[in-house]
Amino acid sequence: MSHNSVEKLVKMANQIGDFFGAQKIGAASGMAEHLRKFWAPHMREAISEHVQHGGDGLSPIAIEAIKLLAAEKKGAA
Structure with missing residues (x-):
């Protein structure tokens, strides 16, 4: 995904x-x-990857929420 x-x-x-x-x-x-x-899987994947690389610009709540999604995904795998 582009910058x-x-x-x-x-x-x-x-x-x-x-x-x-x-x-x-x-x-x-x-x-x-x-x-x-409401977000397409590719959008969730891109924002999750962004968090994995530091999450520049994201609020603490957004980072926490995205980490929750990532943990759920790992648990479902």
């Missing part, structure tokens, strides 16, 4: 993280559920 595409995913993830962050409790799990339901 611009990853930047767009980071921006989108942070916006979603901001929304779920306002809920305080369960923010990361709520965001992970949203990404699971």
